[in-house]
Amino acid sequence: MIRFLLNSVEQLIEDLDPNTTVLDYLRLHLRRTGTKEGCASGDCGACTVVLAEAREDQLRYSAINACITPIGNLHGKQLITVEDLKQGAVLHPVQQAMVDCHGSQCGFCTPGFVMSMFAYRKTHAAPDRESLLEALGGNLCRCTGYRPIVDAGMQMYEADTGDSFDASADAVLNTLKSIDSNxxxxxxxxxxxxxxxxxxxxxxxxxxxxxxxxxxxxxxxxxxxxxxxxxxxxxxxxxxxxxPELQTVRDTGTALEIGAAVTYSQFSSQLCAEYPEMAELIERLGSLQIRNQGTLGGNIGNASPIGDMAPALIAIGADLVLRRGDAVRVVAVEDYFVSYLVTVLQVGEFIERIIVPKARAGEIFKVYKVSKRWEDDISAVCGAFRLRVVDGKVAGVAIAFGGMAEIPKRAHHCEQAMLGQAWAESSITPAMAALAQDFTPISDFRASADYRMQVAGNLLQRLFLETQPGAATVRVRLYA
Ligand SMILES: Cc1cc2nc3c(=O)[nH]c(=O)nc-3n(C[C@H](O)[C@H](O)[C@H](O)COP(=O)(O)OP(=O)(O)OC[C@H]3O[C@@H](n4cnc5c(N)ncnc54)[C@H](O)[C@@H]3O)c2cc1C
Ligand code: FES
Ligand code: FES
CATH class of the missing domain: 3.30.43.10 (Uridine Diphospho-n-acetylenolpyruvylglucosamine Reductase, domain 2)
Structure with missing residues (x-):
């Protein structure tokens, strides 16, 4: 059976279709209809609920999309929905701030926003606009407008009071630990x-x-x-x-070994400490709700040609540890993808962990994502570059692109055009031209083939410009 807390009440479920989502469980089985369904695909945030998990002897709160969470994934967690927020007869400070700031009109998106804000209040001692916007990036509102909602997010801290969740935290932690130890x-x-x-x-x-x-x-x-x-x-x-092994990030001294089931929210600080350029990529990968659930194993496992992590991992030279029964083998991420949605995984084999070598001194690493929307959108093109320049010449280079072929792929011809050449404007033009030998991209609703070719070359040029002495790295919003 699976066991979880619905707010403070333990749920034991044995007999239920495992394809049931948390949203359907709430709305159709329990008739808790406060949580809304907008898109059923993780895009709009109307279904946002909050999970509390016991980690390092503390409760960790995170907002997730109930519409794409199978009910079984709740095991060992506390599920909090909008119905649980009211404090007796009084609104929760998050709800009160939404009322005071006129943060709701039709109200359809409101429970989702309230739950994202509740998770934010539980994880931030004080608000700052930048991180609040990031936390709300996965919630869409089509009628109120975002200013009053963001105002409410800032104002919800003015009521400097604890809540019933603080009061029951120890009891909840103990229950979750006892479920875990069973x-x-x-x-x-x-x-x-x-x-x-x-x-x-x-x-x-x-x-x-x-x-x-x-x-x-x-x-x-x-x-x-x-x-x-x-x-x-x-x-x-x-x-x-x-x-446990799939839930752990291990620092071996020369590499970070990231368990396949570790979420972005859990591994990103360690990965970005090593590769600061990854921070923007991960911040733009889905929404916070998606990053609270999604894993690196899932991102590589789905073998999408437009998955964001693969180009970066290929350029860095990361490896995958694959397991089938007792047999373990190591495969470079770049050799993992075979053809569209086909990988080297054999039947019964899975990704156990991802070995990410630490940044090497003297190397430059950059990764650029181009999409139609800044937040919560899939790449049209994603380019990752690792470069070593010695005495003004390119001594080593690894370039990988997503969105340019049926699999995430190295740009070998482009690399060959650069190797041994001066790291100068004059060598960029032939390297850009060589990309045509590496890729024949397709046109689809994200971008045309011509656009993709052009933008891939432009990203190489951007890399060159950003590596020039005195050049500032500008946070440019690149849209397809
Ligand atoms: C709204 C939304 C926005 C998104 N935005 C982005 C984005 O910007 N960039 C991006 O790259 N992706 C994006 N995604 C896709 C997805 O969130 C990521 O690819 C995520 O990393 C998948 O991880 P998961 O744990 O949820 O995978 P799951 O959905 O659990 O699994 C995905 C696939 O991988 C397989 N799999 C899972 N674990 C393993 C393993 N250990 N070994 C082998 N196979 C495994 C599963 O069987 C399944 O086929 C988005 C998705 C949504 C819904
Ligand atoms: S209903 Fe839209 S994200 Fe879940
Ligand atoms: S209040 Fe109507 S969609 Fe946000």
Whole structure:
């Protein structure tokens, strides 16, 4: 069975279709209809709810999209919905600030905004506009306008009071810890489907070998769309999020080893400390709700040609540790992708962890994402560059692009055109021309083929300009 807290009430569920999303569970099963459905694809934030998890002996709050979260992923967590916020007869300070600032008109988006703001208030001692905007980047409002909502986000701190969640935090933490320490199997079955969350690496590996048709579901920010948008039914779901090794980031001295099921919100500070240029990429990857759920294993595992992490990891020279039963092999990220949505993964094999070498002294690393919208949008083109210049000449270079081919891919011809040449304007033009030998991009609703070719070359030029002495790195908003 799965066990979680719905606010303070423990829920034990054994018999339920595991394809059920948290949103459907709330609205259709419990008739808790405060949480709204807008898009059912993680884009609008109307369904935002908050999870509290026990980590490092503390409760960690995060906003997530209920519409793309399978019910099984709630195991061991506290689920808080908009119905839980009112403090007795009084509105929660977040709700009161929304009223005072006139932050709601039709009200459809309001529960989602309120829950994102509640999570923000629980994770920030004081508000700052920049991080508040980031926290609200995954919530859309089509009628109020954002100014009053952001005002409410700043004003909600004026009521300097605790709330019932602070008062019950110790009790909740203890309950979540006791659920975690229970060794009963975590499973769910219903409607001829099953969900299983093994607690050890060996168990996960054997479960996948014995059930080769099973689908791994980590954050579900990608897979759930097959159910909510594709209307597919997935018979067997295997959740890797309870396996300690897959939940850990390990610093080996020369590399960061990121467990496949670690979320962006959990690994980004360590990765960005090593590669500060990654910060903007990750900040723009989906919304905060998506980053609170999505994992690196899922981003590589889905093999999307426009996934944002692959070009960066290829340029850095990252490796994947793949496991099938007891057998483990290491494959470079650049060799993982075979053709459109096809990878080297064998049946029963999965990504255990991602080995990201630490930044090497004297090397330049840059990654640029170009999309139609700044926040919460998929790349039209994403280019990543690692460069070593010695005595004015290119001594080493690795360039990878997403959105330029059916897989994320190195630009070998472009690299060859640069190697050994002066790092000068005169060598950039032939290198840009060589990109035509590396890629034949397609036209789609994100960008035309011509645009993609042009912008890929322009990103190389941007790299050159940004590496010139005295050049400032400007935070330019690049739109497709
Ligand atoms: C609104 C929205 C915005 C998004 N924006 C972006 C964006 O800007 N950039 C971007 O790159 N992506 C984006 N995504 C896609 C997605 O969020 C990311 O790719 C995310 O990293 C997927 O991780 P996950 O844990 O949610 O994967 P899941 O959905 O759980 O899994 C995705 C796939 O990977 C497989 N898988 C999961 N774990 C493993 C593993 N350990 N080994 C092998 N296979 C595995 C699953 O079986 C599934 O096929 C967006 C998605 C949404 C809904
Ligand atoms: S309903 Fe739109 S993000 Fe969930
Ligand atoms: S108040 Fe109507 S969509 Fe935001």
């Amino acid at each position: 060794t009963d199997e975590v499973f769910l079955s219903g409607n001829h489907k099953s969900y299983f969350a093994p607690r050890s690496l060996a168990h996960l590996a054997s479960a996948l070998l014995e059930n080769p048709e099973a689908r791994l579901v980590a954050g579900a920010t990608d897979l759930a769309l097959e159910m909510t948008q594709g209307l597919e039914e997935i018979d067997t779901l295997l959740y890797p999020g309870l396996v």
